[in-house]
Amino acid sequence: MPSTKPLSIGPIGFGLMGMTWRAHQTPDEQAFTAMKAAIANGATFWSTADFYGPGNSTAGISLVRRYFDKYPTDADKVTLFVKGCADPKSLYPTNNRAGVRASVDNCIRILGGTKKIDVFGPTRQDPSVPLEETIGELKSLVDEGKIGGVGLSEVGAETIKKAHAIYPLSLVEVEFSLWSTELLTNGVAATAKSLDIPIVAYSPLGRGFLTGQLKSIKDIPEGDIRLYFDRFKPENFDKNLDLVDKLKAFAQKTGVTPAQLALAWVLANSNSGDCGTIIPIPGATTAARVEENTKQVTLSSSDKAELDAILSSVPISGGRYNQQLEMTLWG
């Protein structure tokens, strides 16, 4: 019977997107050192996608292949989640039977037996394909031993319930951070908890914004995906710095870095109130950042309350993505 739960998940995971889905690729030597540091520090849940590369290519999967080619004994230490089923040109979902199978087979081909796909799922919902068809094909792929389990990304509560009834989900990956708190109120956290499905919190550092390293929009390199998102538009960026300034002051007061504070807040929500297990997956391209991010900080309940009060007092300007992509969210 295949596992329906990820195998080895520590409190903090690792997002691989930034290594390859950028104008400038992280050189292998640097990427491998960061990946090694992730394993050494317990961040053994890795999240990637079959379109995380220049021109939505499979460079992200190839990086994983090269890493495990070089370090084969690390393969069993890592739980790998791969998102796929996206047209490489448009990124439009290809969640029909053929699309799901082609995406999985392509990833398996690229991985070349170096690493098993522990969990796989479509990156977005496809309104033109019944969920039964997508999940049904994923179940077949589990039964055939091609993937270890099924995970969904950027989904709403109803889809989680419906999908889980067709085949038990191993995880749900949705955005969650100090400036993206919707899952606390839109039923996603409560539903995942009620079904005992772990939530993987993506972009937990607000795509880098919450680390305080971005002081001006000019700090974002040309060609960077963030420049297409509303929160990073000039009319919103400076307003949102207000939150970062408050977080920086709070971090300084508590003796941690802003990145550690952002992750500690996500972890403080895990297994608390309406939330079941939540695993943040910060992305980073250097070992030093991985080490900083995996140095777990525990927030006291009064610190958490104070941070929550700061969040309620500072409105966030601009949506998570943009008007064009809005309808693909919480699908």
Ligand SMILES: NC(=O)c1ccc[n+]([C@@H]2O[C@H](COP(=O)([O-])OP(=O)(O)OC[C@H]3O[C@@H](n4cnc5c(N)ncnc54)[C@H](OP(=O)(O)O)[C@@H]3O)[C@@H](O)[C@H]2O)c1
């Ligand atoms: N399911 C989805 O739709 C979806 C969408 C987006 C992301 N994701 C997943 O979530 C993962 C993480 O998300 P993300 O990369 O968008 O955002 P993130 O983890 O919130 O932030 C990553 C950014 O923060 C910077 N950073 C990391 N640690 C830092 C530190 N200690 N100090 C200063 N800066 C630091 C990184 O810099 P460097 O990288 O330059 O080191 C990078 O620019 C991705 O790898 C991907 O797997 C999923």
